[in-house]
Amino acid sequence: MVILVTGGAGYIGSHTNKALNKAGYETVVLDNLCKGYENFAKWGEFVNCDFGSSDLREVFEKYDIDGVLHFAAFSSVAESVELPQKYFKNNYKNTLNLLKVMREFGVDKFILSSTAAVYGNPEKVPITEDQELKPINPYGHSKWITEKALEREAEKGNFNYVSLRYFNAAGCDFDCEIGELHDPETHLIPLVLDAAIGKRDSISIFGTDYNTPDGTCIRDYIHVNDLASAHIAAYEYLCDKNTSNIFNLGNGEGYSVREIIDMCKKVTGKDFKVEIADRREGDPDILIADASKIRNELGWQPKYDLECIVSSAWKWHQKINSI
Ligand code: UFG
Structure with missing residues:
Protein backbone atom coordinates (compact mmCIF):
# COMPACT_ATOMS: atom_id res chain seq x y z
CA MET A 1 0.00 0.00 0.00
CA GLY A 171 15.22 25.68 7.20
CA CYS A 172 16.14 23.11 4.55
CA ASP A 173 17.22 19.56 3.91
CA PHE A 174 20.76 19.02 5.25
CA ASP A 175 21.83 17.27 2.01
CA CYS A 176 20.65 20.34 0.05
CA GLU A 177 18.72 18.13 -2.40
CA ILE A 178 15.55 20.15 -1.79
CA GLY A 179 14.81 23.41 0.00
CA GLU A 180 12.69 26.51 0.27
CA LEU A 181 12.08 28.03 -3.16
CA HIS A 182 8.95 30.12 -3.44
CA ASP A 183 8.18 32.35 -6.39
CA PRO A 184 7.61 35.06 -5.40
CA GLU A 185 9.34 34.65 -2.03
CA THR A 186 7.49 36.28 0.85
CA HIS A 187 8.94 34.51 3.90
CA LEU A 188 11.23 36.29 6.29
CA ILE A 189 14.29 34.00 6.50
CA PRO A 190 14.86 33.49 2.74
CA LEU A 191 14.31 37.21 2.15
CA VAL A 192 16.87 38.13 4.81
CA LEU A 193 19.28 35.62 3.23
CA ASP A 194 18.68 37.30 -0.15
CA ALA A 195 19.95 40.51 1.45
CA ALA A 196 22.93 38.63 2.94
CA ILE A 197 23.88 37.17 -0.43
CA GLY A 198 23.47 40.53 -2.20
CA LYS A 199 20.38 39.65 -4.27
CA ARG A 200 18.51 42.54 -2.66
CA ASP A 201 19.76 45.83 -1.27
CA SER A 202 18.03 45.60 2.08
CA ILE A 203 15.46 43.81 4.20
CA SER A 204 12.32 45.60 5.34
CA ILE A 205 10.81 45.06 8.76
CA PHE A 206 7.04 45.17 8.39
CA GLY A 207 6.02 47.16 11.44
CA THR A 208 7.85 48.10 14.65
CA ASP A 209 4.77 49.06 16.68
CA TYR A 210 3.50 45.60 17.59
CA ASN A 211 2.78 44.69 21.18
CA THR A 212 6.11 42.88 21.67
CA PRO A 213 9.33 43.80 23.55
CA ASP A 214 11.14 45.18 20.44
CA GLY A 215 7.95 46.15 18.57
CA THR A 216 8.40 43.56 15.78
CA CYS A 217 6.28 40.43 15.29
CA ILE A 218 7.23 37.29 17.15
CA ARG A 219 6.96 33.85 15.52
CA ASP A 220 7.83 30.26 16.43
CA GLY A 250 6.18 24.38 16.78
CA ASN A 251 9.35 24.62 18.85
CA GLY A 252 7.63 26.51 21.64
CA GLU A 253 10.07 29.44 21.41
CA GLY A 254 9.40 32.82 19.88
CA TYR A 255 11.78 35.08 17.96
CA SER A 256 11.09 38.61 16.81
CA VAL A 257 11.77 39.81 13.27
CA ARG A 258 14.78 41.73 14.60
CA GLU A 259 16.12 38.60 16.33
CA ILE A 260 15.81 36.64 13.09
CA ILE A 261 17.75 39.32 11.22
CA ASP A 262 20.46 39.24 13.91
CA MET A 263 20.71 35.45 13.69
CA CYS A 264 21.01 35.64 9.89
CA LYS A 265 23.81 38.20 10.25
CA LYS A 266 25.59 35.93 12.76
CA VAL A 267 25.27 32.73 10.68
CA THR A 268 26.20 34.32 7.34
CA GLY A 269 28.83 36.72 8.66
CA LYS A 270 27.34 39.37 6.35
CA ASP A 271 26.03 42.82 7.11
CA PHE A 272 23.22 44.45 5.12
CA LYS A 273 20.79 47.33 5.29
CA VAL A 274 17.64 46.98 7.44
CA GLU A 275 14.71 49.31 6.72
CA ILE A 276 11.52 49.97 8.62
CA ALA A 277 8.33 49.62 6.58
CA ASP A 278 4.59 49.74 7.28
CA ARG A 279 2.79 46.82 8.84
CA ARG A 280 1.73 44.03 6.49
CA GLU A 281 -2.01 43.44 6.69
CA GLY A 282 -3.13 40.24 8.42
CA ASP A 283 -0.07 39.77 10.69
CA PRO A 284 -0.79 38.85 14.34
CA ASP A 285 1.61 40.23 17.01
CA ILE A 286 2.79 36.95 18.52
CA LEU A 287 2.42 33.29 17.56
CA ILE A 288 4.20 30.79 19.80
CA ALA A 289 3.13 27.18 20.13
CA ASP A 290 2.49 25.25 23.27
CA ALA A 291 3.59 21.99 21.67
CA SER A 292 3.33 19.84 24.78
CA LYS A 293 0.32 17.92 23.45
CA ILE A 294 2.16 16.46 20.46
CA ARG A 295 5.24 15.78 22.61
CA ASN A 296 3.16 13.91 25.19
CA GLU A 297 0.74 12.06 22.92
CA LEU A 298 2.96 11.23 19.94
CA GLY A 299 6.35 11.22 21.69
CA TRP A 300 7.60 13.68 19.07
CA GLN A 301 10.49 16.03 19.85
CA PRO A 302 11.88 18.83 17.68
CA LYS A 303 15.64 18.42 17.13
CA TYR A 304 16.73 21.70 15.58
CA ASP A 305 17.13 25.17 17.07
CA LEU A 306 17.04 28.56 15.33
CA GLU A 307 20.76 28.62 14.53
CA CYS A 308 20.51 25.22 12.87
CA ILE A 309 17.40 26.38 10.95
CA VAL A 310 19.18 29.45 9.61
CA SER A 311 22.45 27.55 8.87
CA SER A 312 20.63 24.92 6.80
CA ALA A 313 18.67 27.62 4.94
CA TRP A 314 21.91 29.53 4.24
CA LYS A 315 23.61 26.42 2.81
CA TRP A 316 20.68 25.89 0.43
CA HIS A 317 20.56 29.59 -0.41
CA GLN A 318 24.21 29.58 -1.40
CA LYS A 319 23.67 26.48 -3.53
CA ILE A 320 20.70 27.83 -5.52
CA ASN A 321 22.29 31.23 -6.00
CA SER A 322 25.58 29.88 -7.27
CA ILE A 323 23.92 28.11 -10.25
N1 UFG B 1 8.39 39.98 7.61
C1 UFG B 1 9.09 41.16 7.53
N2 UFG B 1 9.71 41.45 6.36
C2 UFG B 1 9.67 40.65 5.28
C3 UFG B 1 8.95 39.43 5.37
C4 UFG B 1 8.31 39.13 6.56
O1 UFG B 1 9.15 41.94 8.48
O2 UFG B 1 10.25 41.00 4.24
C5 UFG B 1 7.72 39.64 8.87
C6 UFG B 1 6.22 39.42 8.73
O3 UFG B 1 5.53 40.63 8.77
C7 UFG B 1 5.96 38.50 9.92
C8 UFG B 1 7.27 37.69 10.06
O4 UFG B 1 8.25 38.43 9.34
O5 UFG B 1 5.80 39.26 11.07
C9 UFG B 1 7.17 36.31 9.47
O6 UFG B 1 6.63 36.43 8.16
P1 UFG B 1 6.57 35.22 7.13
O7 UFG B 1 5.98 35.75 5.87
O8 UFG B 1 7.90 34.56 7.06
O9 UFG B 1 5.60 34.18 7.83
P2 UFG B 1 4.12 34.38 8.40
O10 UFG B 1 4.24 34.41 9.91
O11 UFG B 1 3.39 35.50 7.77
O12 UFG B 1 3.40 33.08 7.91
C10 UFG B 1 3.94 31.76 8.08
C11 UFG B 1 3.39 30.90 6.98
C12 UFG B 1 1.90 30.83 7.12
C13 UFG B 1 1.54 30.38 8.52
C14 UFG B 1 2.21 31.21 9.58
C15 UFG B 1 1.93 30.61 10.94
O13 UFG B 1 3.74 31.42 5.70
O14 UFG B 1 1.44 29.93 6.16
O15 UFG B 1 3.60 31.25 9.34
O16 UFG B 1 2.69 31.18 11.96
F1 UFG B 1 0.22 30.50 8.69
Whole structure:
Protein backbone atom coordinates (compact mmCIF):
# COMPACT_ATOMS: atom_id res chain seq x y z
CA MET A 1 0.00 0.00 0.00
CA VAL A 2 1.14 3.57 -0.61
CA ILE A 3 0.71 6.93 1.06
CA LEU A 4 -0.57 9.69 -1.21
CA VAL A 5 1.36 12.93 -0.64
CA THR A 6 -0.48 15.85 -2.22
CA GLY A 7 1.78 18.86 -2.74
CA GLY A 8 4.80 16.55 -2.39
CA ALA A 9 6.78 18.65 -4.89
CA GLY A 10 6.47 21.71 -2.68
CA TYR A 11 8.55 22.87 0.25
CA ILE A 12 7.15 21.01 3.28
CA GLY A 13 5.64 18.18 1.23
CA SER A 14 8.95 17.29 -0.44
CA HIS A 15 10.85 17.19 2.84
CA THR A 16 8.19 14.94 4.38
CA ASN A 17 8.05 12.74 1.29
CA LYS A 18 11.80 12.25 1.45
CA ALA A 19 11.58 11.37 5.16
CA LEU A 20 8.73 8.91 4.54
CA ASN A 21 10.72 7.10 1.86
CA LYS A 22 13.80 7.01 4.08
CA ALA A 23 11.63 5.48 6.83
CA GLY A 24 10.54 2.71 4.43
CA TYR A 25 7.10 3.94 3.34
CA GLU A 26 6.08 3.83 -0.32
CA THR A 27 4.61 7.08 -1.58
CA VAL A 28 2.87 8.59 -4.58
CA VAL A 29 3.38 12.34 -4.95
CA LEU A 30 0.46 14.22 -6.45
CA ASP A 31 1.24 17.79 -7.48
CA ASN A 32 0.10 20.09 -10.30
CA LEU A 33 3.46 21.93 -10.16
CA CYS A 34 1.78 25.34 -9.84
CA LYS A 35 4.13 25.99 -6.91
CA GLY A 36 6.20 22.81 -6.69
CA TYR A 37 9.14 21.48 -8.69
CA GLU A 38 9.22 18.06 -10.33
CA ASN A 39 12.84 17.52 -9.25
CA PHE A 40 11.71 17.96 -5.62
CA ALA A 41 9.50 14.87 -6.06
CA LYS A 42 12.25 12.35 -6.70
CA TRP A 43 11.21 9.91 -3.97
CA GLY A 44 8.32 7.55 -4.72
CA GLU A 45 6.21 7.94 -7.86
CA PHE A 46 5.18 11.31 -9.25
CA VAL A 47 1.75 12.11 -10.74
CA ASN A 48 1.05 15.52 -12.25
CA CYS A 49 -2.55 16.13 -11.18
CA ASP A 50 -4.63 18.78 -9.42
CA PHE A 51 -6.30 17.46 -6.28
CA GLY A 52 -9.40 19.47 -7.11
CA SER A 53 -9.84 17.90 -10.56
CA SER A 54 -11.96 14.99 -11.78
CA ASP A 55 -8.71 13.17 -12.76
CA LEU A 56 -8.10 12.48 -9.09
CA ARG A 57 -10.31 9.35 -9.23
CA GLU A 58 -7.91 7.73 -11.71
CA VAL A 59 -5.08 8.08 -9.21
CA PHE A 60 -7.14 6.31 -6.56
CA GLU A 61 -8.06 3.62 -9.12
CA LYS A 62 -4.45 3.04 -10.09
CA TYR A 63 -2.80 2.93 -6.65
CA ASP A 64 -3.67 1.02 -3.51
CA ILE A 65 -3.78 4.09 -1.22
CA ASP A 66 -3.66 3.57 2.53
CA GLY A 67 -3.85 7.23 3.57
CA VAL A 68 -3.35 10.81 2.44
CA LEU A 69 -0.94 13.49 3.64
CA HIS A 70 -2.43 16.70 2.29
CA PHE A 71 0.14 19.47 1.80
CA ALA A 72 -1.20 20.96 -1.44
CA ALA A 73 -2.54 24.44 -0.62
CA PHE A 74 -1.83 28.12 -1.04
CA SER A 75 -0.12 29.48 2.07
CA SER A 76 0.74 33.15 1.75
CA VAL A 77 -1.01 35.24 4.38
CA ALA A 78 -0.47 38.46 2.41
CA GLU A 79 -1.76 37.02 -0.88
CA SER A 80 -4.82 35.60 0.86
CA VAL A 81 -5.79 39.10 1.99
CA GLU A 82 -5.66 40.25 -1.66
CA LEU A 83 -7.26 37.13 -3.17
CA PRO A 84 -9.53 35.48 -0.60
CA GLN A 85 -11.54 33.47 -3.16
CA LYS A 86 -8.38 31.82 -4.46
CA TYR A 87 -7.68 30.56 -0.94
CA PHE A 88 -11.18 29.36 -0.13
CA LYS A 89 -11.46 27.57 -3.47
CA ASN A 90 -8.16 25.72 -3.38
CA ASN A 91 -7.65 25.16 0.31
CA TYR A 92 -11.25 24.40 1.27
CA LYS A 93 -13.42 23.52 -1.73
CA ASN A 94 -10.79 21.41 -3.49
CA THR A 95 -10.09 19.54 -0.26
CA LEU A 96 -13.76 18.52 -0.23
CA ASN A 97 -13.15 16.92 -3.64
CA LEU A 98 -10.25 14.96 -2.17
CA LEU A 99 -12.36 13.84 0.80
CA LYS A 100 -15.17 12.76 -1.53
CA VAL A 101 -12.82 10.58 -3.58
CA MET A 102 -11.23 9.16 -0.42
CA ARG A 103 -14.70 8.13 0.80
CA GLU A 104 -15.51 6.54 -2.54
CA PHE A 105 -12.37 4.39 -2.35
CA GLY A 106 -12.61 3.68 1.41
CA VAL A 107 -9.38 5.52 2.26
CA ASP A 108 -9.75 6.40 5.93
CA LYS A 109 -6.56 8.16 7.10
CA PHE A 110 -5.87 11.84 6.47
CA ILE A 111 -3.32 14.35 7.70
CA LEU A 112 -4.02 18.04 7.13
CA SER A 113 -1.35 20.72 6.90
CA SER A 114 -3.11 23.24 9.07
CA THR A 115 -1.65 26.42 10.47
CA ALA A 116 -1.16 28.63 13.50
CA ALA A 117 -3.06 31.23 11.46
CA VAL A 118 -6.32 29.57 12.64
CA TYR A 119 -5.80 31.25 16.05
CA GLY A 120 -5.71 34.84 14.80
CA ASN A 121 -4.45 37.08 17.61
CA PRO A 122 -4.42 34.54 20.43
CA GLU A 123 -5.70 35.41 23.89
CA LYS A 124 -2.74 33.66 25.58
CA VAL A 125 0.72 32.61 24.47
CA PRO A 126 2.08 29.96 24.26
CA ILE A 127 -1.02 28.87 22.37
CA THR A 128 -2.75 25.62 23.31
CA GLU A 129 -4.94 23.74 20.85
CA ASP A 130 -8.12 24.44 22.85
CA GLN A 131 -7.93 28.22 22.42
CA GLU A 132 -10.74 29.84 20.51
CA LEU A 133 -10.12 29.96 16.75
CA LYS A 134 -10.50 33.49 15.40
CA PRO A 135 -8.49 33.72 12.17
CA ILE A 136 -7.70 37.28 11.08
CA ASN A 137 -6.77 36.49 7.48
CA PRO A 138 -8.41 34.43 4.69
CA TYR A 139 -5.58 31.88 4.68
CA GLY A 140 -6.19 31.01 8.34
CA HIS A 141 -9.94 31.02 7.75
CA SER A 142 -9.65 28.61 4.80
CA LYS A 143 -7.78 26.10 7.01
CA TRP A 144 -10.21 26.62 9.89
CA ILE A 145 -13.24 25.61 7.83
CA THR A 146 -11.28 22.68 6.39
CA GLU A 147 -10.67 21.47 9.95
CA LYS A 148 -14.42 21.80 10.59
CA ALA A 149 -15.19 19.72 7.48
CA LEU A 150 -12.78 17.03 8.74
CA GLU A 151 -14.40 17.03 12.17
CA ARG A 152 -17.81 16.38 10.61
CA GLU A 153 -16.41 13.74 8.27
CA ALA A 154 -14.86 11.86 11.20
CA GLU A 155 -18.17 12.04 13.10
CA LYS A 156 -19.73 10.06 10.25
CA GLY A 157 -17.31 7.19 11.01
CA ASN A 158 -14.77 5.12 9.04
CA PHE A 159 -12.52 8.15 8.71
CA ASN A 160 -9.84 9.58 10.99
CA TYR A 161 -7.66 12.62 10.62
CA VAL A 162 -4.84 14.45 12.30
CA SER A 163 -4.65 18.19 11.81
CA LEU A 164 -1.15 19.60 12.32
CA ARG A 165 -1.19 23.32 13.00
CA TYR A 166 2.21 24.42 11.77
CA PHE A 167 3.88 27.47 13.16
CA ASN A 168 6.61 29.00 10.93
CA ALA A 169 8.23 26.31 8.80
CA ALA A 170 11.83 27.19 7.97
CA GLY A 171 15.22 25.68 7.20
CA CYS A 172 16.14 23.11 4.55
CA ASP A 173 17.22 19.56 3.91
CA PHE A 174 20.76 19.02 5.25
CA ASP A 175 21.83 17.27 2.01
CA CYS A 176 20.65 20.34 0.05
CA GLU A 177 18.72 18.13 -2.40
CA ILE A 178 15.55 20.15 -1.79
CA GLY A 179 14.81 23.41 0.00
CA GLU A 180 12.69 26.51 0.27
CA LEU A 181 12.08 28.03 -3.16
CA HIS A 182 8.95 30.12 -3.44
CA ASP A 183 8.18 32.35 -6.39
CA PRO A 184 7.61 35.06 -5.40
CA GLU A 185 9.34 34.65 -2.03
CA THR A 186 7.49 36.28 0.85
CA HIS A 187 8.94 34.51 3.90
CA LEU A 188 11.23 36.29 6.29
CA ILE A 189 14.29 34.00 6.50
CA PRO A 190 14.86 33.49 2.74
CA LEU A 191 14.31 37.21 2.15
CA VAL A 192 16.87 38.13 4.81
CA LEU A 193 19.28 35.62 3.23
CA ASP A 194 18.68 37.30 -0.15
CA ALA A 195 19.95 40.51 1.45
CA ALA A 196 22.93 38.63 2.94
CA ILE A 197 23.88 37.17 -0.43
CA GLY A 198 23.47 40.53 -2.20
CA LYS A 199 20.38 39.65 -4.27
CA ARG A 200 18.51 42.54 -2.66
CA ASP A 201 19.76 45.83 -1.27
CA SER A 202 18.03 45.60 2.08
CA ILE A 203 15.46 43.81 4.20
CA SER A 204 12.32 45.60 5.34
CA ILE A 205 10.81 45.06 8.76
CA PHE A 206 7.04 45.17 8.39
CA GLY A 207 6.02 47.16 11.44
CA THR A 208 7.85 48.10 14.65
CA ASP A 209 4.77 49.06 16.68
CA TYR A 210 3.50 45.60 17.59
CA ASN A 211 2.78 44.69 21.18
CA THR A 212 6.11 42.88 21.67
CA PRO A 213 9.33 43.80 23.55
CA ASP A 214 11.14 45.18 20.44
CA GLY A 215 7.95 46.15 18.57
CA THR A 216 8.40 43.56 15.78
CA CYS A 217 6.28 40.43 15.29
CA ILE A 218 7.23 37.29 17.15
CA ARG A 219 6.96 33.85 15.52
CA ASP A 220 7.83 30.26 16.43
CA TYR A 221 10.20 28.91 13.74
CA ILE A 222 10.38 25.15 13.27
CA HIS A 223 12.78 23.21 11.06
CA VAL A 224 11.08 21.58 8.09
CA ASN A 225 12.68 18.21 8.97
CA ASP A 226 11.08 18.43 12.43
CA LEU A 227 7.76 18.96 10.66
CA ALA A 228 8.52 15.89 8.53
CA SER A 229 9.22 13.65 11.53
CA ALA A 230 5.99 14.87 13.16
CA HIS A 231 4.02 13.74 10.09
CA ILE A 232 5.48 10.25 10.35
CA ALA A 233 4.58 10.12 14.06
CA ALA A 234 1.05 11.34 13.21
CA TYR A 235 0.64 8.70 10.51
CA GLU A 236 1.71 5.95 12.90
CA TYR A 237 -0.79 7.34 15.41
CA LEU A 238 -3.59 7.11 12.83
CA CYS A 239 -2.61 3.52 12.00
CA ASP A 240 -2.48 2.44 15.67
CA LYS A 241 -5.17 4.42 17.43
CA ASN A 242 -8.15 4.64 15.10
CA THR A 243 -9.05 8.12 16.33
CA SER A 244 -8.70 11.77 15.23
CA ASN A 245 -6.73 14.58 16.81
CA ILE A 246 -5.35 18.10 16.42
CA PHE A 247 -1.81 19.13 17.37
CA ASN A 248 0.24 22.31 17.36
CA LEU A 249 3.56 21.90 15.64
CA GLY A 250 6.18 24.38 16.78
CA ASN A 251 9.35 24.62 18.85
CA GLY A 252 7.63 26.51 21.64
CA GLU A 253 10.07 29.44 21.41
CA GLY A 254 9.40 32.82 19.88
CA TYR A 255 11.78 35.08 17.96
CA SER A 256 11.09 38.61 16.81
CA VAL A 257 11.77 39.81 13.27
CA ARG A 258 14.78 41.73 14.60
CA GLU A 259 16.12 38.60 16.33
CA ILE A 260 15.81 36.64 13.09
CA ILE A 261 17.75 39.32 11.22
CA ASP A 262 20.46 39.24 13.91
CA MET A 263 20.71 35.45 13.69
CA CYS A 264 21.01 35.64 9.89
CA LYS A 265 23.81 38.20 10.25
CA LYS A 266 25.59 35.93 12.76
CA VAL A 267 25.27 32.73 10.68
CA THR A 268 26.20 34.32 7.34
CA GLY A 269 28.83 36.72 8.66
CA LYS A 270 27.34 39.37 6.35
CA ASP A 271 26.03 42.82 7.11
CA PHE A 272 23.22 44.45 5.12
CA LYS A 273 20.79 47.33 5.29
CA VAL A 274 17.64 46.98 7.44
CA GLU A 275 14.71 49.31 6.72
CA ILE A 276 11.52 49.97 8.62
CA ALA A 277 8.33 49.62 6.58
CA ASP A 278 4.59 49.74 7.28
CA ARG A 279 2.79 46.82 8.84
CA ARG A 280 1.73 44.03 6.49
CA GLU A 281 -2.01 43.44 6.69
CA GLY A 282 -3.13 40.24 8.42
CA ASP A 283 -0.07 39.77 10.69
CA PRO A 284 -0.79 38.85 14.34
CA ASP A 285 1.61 40.23 17.01
CA ILE A 286 2.79 36.95 18.52
CA LEU A 287 2.42 33.29 17.56
CA ILE A 288 4.20 30.79 19.80
CA ALA A 289 3.13 27.18 20.13
CA ASP A 290 2.49 25.25 23.27
CA ALA A 291 3.59 21.99 21.67
CA SER A 292 3.33 19.84 24.78
CA LYS A 293 0.32 17.92 23.45
CA ILE A 294 2.16 16.46 20.46
CA ARG A 295 5.24 15.78 22.61
CA ASN A 296 3.16 13.91 25.19
CA GLU A 297 0.74 12.06 22.92
CA LEU A 298 2.96 11.23 19.94
CA GLY A 299 6.35 11.22 21.69
CA TRP A 300 7.60 13.68 19.07
CA GLN A 301 10.49 16.03 19.85
CA PRO A 302 11.88 18.83 17.68
CA LYS A 303 15.64 18.42 17.13
CA TYR A 304 16.73 21.70 15.58
CA ASP A 305 17.13 25.17 17.07
CA LEU A 306 17.04 28.56 15.33
CA GLU A 307 20.76 28.62 14.53
CA CYS A 308 20.51 25.22 12.87
CA ILE A 309 17.40 26.38 10.95
CA VAL A 310 19.18 29.45 9.61
CA SER A 311 22.45 27.55 8.87
CA SER A 312 20.63 24.92 6.80
CA ALA A 313 18.67 27.62 4.94
CA TRP A 314 21.91 29.53 4.24
CA LYS A 315 23.61 26.42 2.81
CA TRP A 316 20.68 25.89 0.43
CA HIS A 317 20.56 29.59 -0.41
CA GLN A 318 24.21 29.58 -1.40
CA LYS A 319 23.67 26.48 -3.53
CA ILE A 320 20.70 27.83 -5.52
CA ASN A 321 22.29 31.23 -6.00
CA SER A 322 25.58 29.88 -7.27
CA ILE A 323 23.92 28.11 -10.25
N1 UFG B 1 8.39 39.98 7.61
C1 UFG B 1 9.09 41.16 7.53
N2 UFG B 1 9.71 41.45 6.36
C2 UFG B 1 9.67 40.65 5.28
C3 UFG B 1 8.95 39.43 5.37
C4 UFG B 1 8.31 39.13 6.56
O1 UFG B 1 9.15 41.94 8.48
O2 UFG B 1 10.25 41.00 4.24
C5 UFG B 1 7.72 39.64 8.87
C6 UFG B 1 6.22 39.42 8.73
O3 UFG B 1 5.53 40.63 8.77
C7 UFG B 1 5.96 38.50 9.92
C8 UFG B 1 7.27 37.69 10.06
O4 UFG B 1 8.25 38.43 9.34
O5 UFG B 1 5.80 39.26 11.07
C9 UFG B 1 7.17 36.31 9.47
O6 UFG B 1 6.63 36.43 8.16
P1 UFG B 1 6.57 35.22 7.13
O7 UFG B 1 5.98 35.75 5.87
O8 UFG B 1 7.90 34.56 7.06
O9 UFG B 1 5.60 34.18 7.83
P2 UFG B 1 4.12 34.38 8.40
O10 UFG B 1 4.24 34.41 9.91
O11 UFG B 1 3.39 35.50 7.77
O12 UFG B 1 3.40 33.08 7.91
C10 UFG B 1 3.94 31.76 8.08
C11 UFG B 1 3.39 30.90 6.98
C12 UFG B 1 1.90 30.83 7.12
C13 UFG B 1 1.54 30.38 8.52
C14 UFG B 1 2.21 31.21 9.58
C15 UFG B 1 1.93 30.61 10.94
O13 UFG B 1 3.74 31.42 5.70
O14 UFG B 1 1.44 29.93 6.16
O15 UFG B 1 3.60 31.25 9.34
O16 UFG B 1 2.69 31.18 11.96
F1 UFG B 1 0.22 30.50 8.69
